[in-house]
Structure formats: C-alpha cells, structure tokens
Amino acid sequence: MSQQLPDSIPPGLFAARAEAIADAARELALAGWTPATSSNFSMRIDAEHAAITISGRDKGKLGRDDIMLVDMQGHAVGTDARPSAETALHTQIYRRWPGAQAVLHTHSRTQSVASRLFARDGLIRLEGWELQKAIAGHTTHESVLEIPVFPNTQHMPELVARVDAWLDAGKPLAAYLIDGHGIYTWGRDMAEARRHLEALEFLLGCELDLRRLNA
C-alpha cells in the first residue's frame, strides 16, 4: 500500500519516524508484550500529523510499509490503509500534550492482569519504588504515581472522554491502563516513551508479586 505525503512533510522525516516505530515494535514484540497482532505504536510528525501502525499487522515483523500517516482527528492521510482501531487514543495524547513525540500501547500479560486486578479501584497507586524515578518529573521514591484503569469498550469516543475527564479534573497522568486490555504511555521522544513503558511494566509486575506474597 503506497503512502502519499502532503507537501509540508519531508519524506525523510516520515521515513525516519516509520523506521523508529518499526524498530520499537520489533523489540517490544520480542519481549512478548504484543501477543497475537495486538498493540499499536505512533510518533508525531508535526502539529497536524502522526505516523501510526496499520491495523492487524504482526508486530514482530513490522517494517516501514506497515506504518501510515493520520491527521490529529485520526483520519488516514494519503493512503487507503486502515489505521489501528485505537488511533483516536493516540491523537488525543498528541493534542493534549504538545511535547509528546511518541505513544506506545502494549498488551503484556502483566499489564492485562494488573488492569483486571485494579479495575475495581479504578487506579493503581505506586509508592516507595526507586524505579518511579524513571518517570519524567519524579525525583524520589517518596512521590506517589497514580495510574488510572479505565473500563474497556469497543467504542473509542467513550475512552477518549474518560481520559479527558481525568485530565480536566487536573490530575497528573503519565500512563493509563484499560481493563482486560493493556497500557498506554508516551514521552518527549521514543527513548523516554520506552523508558516509561519499561519502568511501568516492571512496577506493575512488582505490585502483582507483592500481592501474590500477601505482602
């Protein structure tokens, strides 16, 4: 499927972002966090556009041709390809955080199980872990990091509304879980988004372990 670019987007910029997304997807697939063609990944191109994974592709074998352009309303631009069903959640993040350059959504077993376990409380509270310092803005293990768990739905506008409601209430947000589903996190660049994802996977795993130990 060919991707036509608007004149305002340098082909080299799109190619570089597509490459970075495919590299991250392959590494995260190798870690087992994208089972059965799930998960999706994107990077900002400019104020109006983002590059995002095409729906349903095997994330372990992703190449540049599996990435497409969308506008910030989540519509395909210059291609007949279909973007991931959850594109609206990515573009919402780019609209709400002008500094966000990369969004990662994965589905590890730890993320899925944690989302089910903490769904009753609506959030998971992380506190006392040195690794919280891996999240931008956190400089001590004594800070508190709250990750909301939103109910799952196949209707994306509902999820967009829940994220908006959280943010409009003035609460800090570094990532969120969707019940029975997975995690969304982001960063100022792909390295920061990856660091956030890796730290949250680790911390959710630790919290599950402590509960298995009745600690």
Next chain:
Amino acid sequence: MSQQLPDSIPPGLFAARAEAIADAARELALAGWTPATSSNFSMRIDAEHAAITISGRDKGKLGRDDIMLVDMQGHAVGTDARPSAETALHTQIYRRWPGAQAVLHTHSRTQSVASRLFARDGLIRLEGWELQKAIAGHTTHESVLEIPVFPNTQHMPELVARVDAWLDAGKPLAAYLIDGHGIYTWGRDMAEARRHLEALEFLLGCELDLRRLNA
C-alpha cells in the same frame, strides 16, 4: 524414511506444507511449548490428505523429513513412518471443519496446569479480555469464549467421541484442552492457527495469574 506421494498431490505442495509445519514447530519449541519431544502439528493437503509430524521427533530440530502424509482416517500414506499417536484428533478437525488448513497441539506449562485446574469444571470460560478478539469470529471483549477440558486417555477414539459430542450438541469450539496434557487449536491457515494458539496461551496464563492473586 522416504515419502512416496499419490499422483494427485503435487510434490511442491507437500514440500511447502512440510516446510511450514517444520518452521512453526521450531518457533513453538523455542518458546518452550513442546517439552521433551511432545506436541504435534499438521496441515491439510487436500480433502483426503494431511501432512503431519512423525512420532517422537525433537520439535526444536524438525526438518522436512520429519513430516509424513496421512489420509483422513489417520493412516500413513506412501511411507513406513509412524504418525503421532494423536493423529486421529487432527484428521477429525479436518473432517469437521472443511475450512481448517492447520492444526497445532502443544504442551506448555501454562496449558498443562490450566488443564488440570479446570478439569473439574470441564471447561474454562474466558470473558472480558480484549485479546479474545484474536479468535476468529470474536469482535468484542464482551463475548464469551468457552474452551472445554476433556479427560485424558491413551485411547484416541474416546477423545474423538468427546469432541464429536461437544460439536453435535451445537456448541462453538475454537480449541480444546486435554486434562494433564495440552491444547488443540486450528485455523484457516497457519497464521490464524498460530494467532489462536498465541492468544489462548496468553489468556490461560492471565486466568492462572488472576487465581494466584485470588482475584
């Protein structure tokens, strides 16, 4: 051991299926789902024949010569090799689902443990997981996916009869477990069979985790 093919089967077709089975077997062995020469894999050749793994071979080192031809009654065709003891379960699937092209039977620790745990109930009920959408025909996490657990036996006709009884009762079937043993699943092509297997391994693992967490 040499494999003679009936005139009706193009050698290239058999070779391609044998290659695809060996590739899948090596990847699933690498994942640790085929311990100690267990597990078996097949692909349909035509309405009357399937290619299947020869009994007892190390699945991590499988090559084209470890695959043989059987008819839909599970008898060896054009070879003295012995097919997997459980060949009858593969050919049953090809007979009951004319669209099935690949059947996978593995033995992961998660599959074995889940089969023991849920044997008392005779089935495991999956509900509320986004990844259920990886199973053909499921478009929402709100659907219910029932995977039966049949008692183990060394006498294959008993197992065949149990699968027939389930199907004859009109119940949907995407996969089944055998108690203390492993899983069977299938698909319209090898990619779909692999996606089903990967999704079910993931979902069984999540269900075990939730129970470990008393959730």
Next chain:
Amino acid sequence: MSQQLPDSIPPGLFAARAEAIADAARELALAGWTPATSSNFSMRIDAEHAAITISGRDKGKLGRDDIMLVDMQGHAVGTDARPSAETALHTQIYRRWPGAQAVLHTHSRTQSVASRLFARDGLIRLEGWELQKAIAGHTTHESVLEIPVFPNTQHMPELVARVDAWLDAGKPLAAYLIDGHGIYTWGRDMAEARRHLEALEFLLGCELDLRRLNA
C-alpha cells in the same frame, strides 16, 4: 591441564564424550539451570571409566578442556585436575545401571524450590501428567512416578548410602532430588538423559504451579 588416557581408551572416544558433555552443559546453562558455576555432567567411557566436568568451571563457557577422566570409584585418572565434589554420585549410577551412558545434575530454581517443598514428605509423587510418558518405561499418564528427595549433606558417602538403600528396597528410580540443592537424572544416551531432565523440570514446575493455585 593435560589429560593422559589409558591405552584402553581411544582418544577419539574420550574427545567425543567431552564434546557431548560440553554441548549439553552450554545448552543447560543457557536455560538458567546451572547458576553460579553449580551443576555437573558426565558420560560413561567404558565399564571402568567416565568423563566428568572439572570442579568449579562456568558451565556456560564449558569446552573440551573442562572435562576429565575418572574411574568408577571417582578417582582422577591421568590428570591432576579435581573432579566435581559429587563425582561419587555419578559413578554410583554407572555402577548400578550398566546401561546408563549419561548423568546430568542441575540446579534450576524450580528444582531447588521443589526439593525444599517436598523434603518433608521425602518424595514427590507425579501422577496424571501426559509428559510422564517421556520417562523411559512409562507408557501412560495413569502410571505413578515417585522421585525421592534425600537430605543434603557435604559428605558424599551418606548420599551414596541413601541412593543404595532406596534401590536395595527394590523401588524404581528414574531421578532423585537433594534437599535445597538440585536433581540427578540419567539415560541410555545423552538424548534420553536430556529428555528425562527436561520432562522432570516441566513436571516439577507444574506441581509447584498447582500448589500456588491451591489446586
């Protein structure tokens, strides 16, 4: 350290056994079953000799020079190298089973934890698992496989006496655990010994999982 061979042992035979031991050791180390230079491995050379790993070497980097010759009393033959402290347990197996060609002793976390858990009972009873059929002589999941757990000691003759007592009582023995330590198993060739080890690791892991699930 140089290894002098008695005239009765063809250098090619010793080299082939040393190679096979080193290959197995590297693969088992990769699986994480030989932490911190633990574990030891041997193969029979003839009725009077075995090749065995030299004490204290990193099992992940084992080469032919890390293997030495011992007699069936566990004494070094033709070398100043020191054999593994537990050599007496290997040579006992070769003495008691004339058909045994390979002995594997590993230390996986599953093996260590299972040994502690089942030490009170003095044995672990495996029943109802299809994978029991991977153990020589077992043709159905309905058989019972008893693996004794012997108390640990730094004094090898005590362990040798416990194994002798078990065998002299006429009880079948395919493998044994030592409390807080690891497993010993063997086979008619390296492939069978590996299959036994892989199947037992799997089955012990399943039994621990069932107990974690209070099942």
Next chain:
Amino acid sequence: MSQQLPDSIPPGLFAARAEAIADAARELALAGWTPATSSNFSMRIDAEHAAITISGRDKGKLGRDDIMLVDMQGHAVGTDARPSAETALHTQIYRRWPGAQAVLHTHSRTQSVASRLFARDGLIRLEGWELQKAIAGHTTHESVLEIPVFPNTQHMPELVARVDAWLDAGKPLAAYLIDGHGIYTWGRDMAEARRHLEALEFLLGCELDLRRLNA
C-alpha cells in the same frame, strides 16, 4: 566526553576495566536486571581510584565511553561527566574491603520485591541452600547468610552510615538490599562479583517462591 587520566594510571588499565564493566553491564541488562537505565557498576583502579558507570546511560548499550574515573570520595577525576548518584556506596566498599575489585548494583524484579518483603525484618536469612557455597567463605549449606535490607533514601550519606554501622557492629556482609530498590554485592574480581550476584538473585527468587507456596 573525554576522560583525562592521572599520570599514575596506565591508560591500558583504565581501558581494560572500562571494557570489563561495559561487558558485565550488557550481560546483566540482557538478563533484565537493569530496567529503565537503572543500576550501576564499578571496578577498582588502584587504592585511590575506581572506574564507574556515568549516570543515566542505557545499560544494555554501554560502551567504554560510558565509564568514568572517580576518586575514593566519589568525586569525578579528569572529566566533566557526572558519576552515578550512588557512587558513594561503591567507594565505601572499596575503602572498607581493600581486596574488593568490582562492585555491582542491579535492580531485578526479584531483588526489588524481596527488598520490600523483607524490609520489615531488616534482613533476609538464607539457610539450607547448596548455592550459599557460591558466596566466598561459605563451604556448606548449613551456614547462615544474612543479607540486610536498609531503608531507601535519596540522601547517600544516610545509606553509607547504615552500612558502616552494620560493619562496625562486626557483622559479616556479602551483599545488601535497599528497600524498594535493589542489591549491592562485590568480589575479589569481576567473576566473583558476578557469581555472588547470580547466586543471590537465585536464592532470593527461591525464598520468594517458598513464600508463594506458603512453605
């Protein structure tokens, strides 16, 4: 960033230590024990200097240029780079043990969870494990190995004082945990430090498993 060396330090010595640190870091990162740029590693250069990882680098991609020189008070020598925040804990170890040549600090999930679980007791007591013999000075599973767990703080002098207090009380110390954080261990050379780390990760994992089994 360029590293100027004092005349007393042969460039080849610094290069060799930097190489050894980078090699160890990459292998430990691969094992998943250094999530999200955490962890730090050092080697002694001489009585007055050590080579240590520069703060915040990805441990999986570490090269020689990511290692810098510090004095035994933890100050950068001959570079503008910033050493790891926890440098004071490394140099304390070199000051207190003149024979220590390598210090490893990692953050595995097992280490982090164990540190939280045992923080109430202030220590974890290891007893009855064969693998305790991997710790220098331990020759039997019957010995007792006590690993203290110190409260976490962002203020390094507090941690230094706690380690000093433990040592000044005459208690043996092979490693220590910091609550919600990770482990410190060391050795007479990098191989011994690695063996200590690997054995302790294994033993902490076994202790967590036993508790999950209510054993």
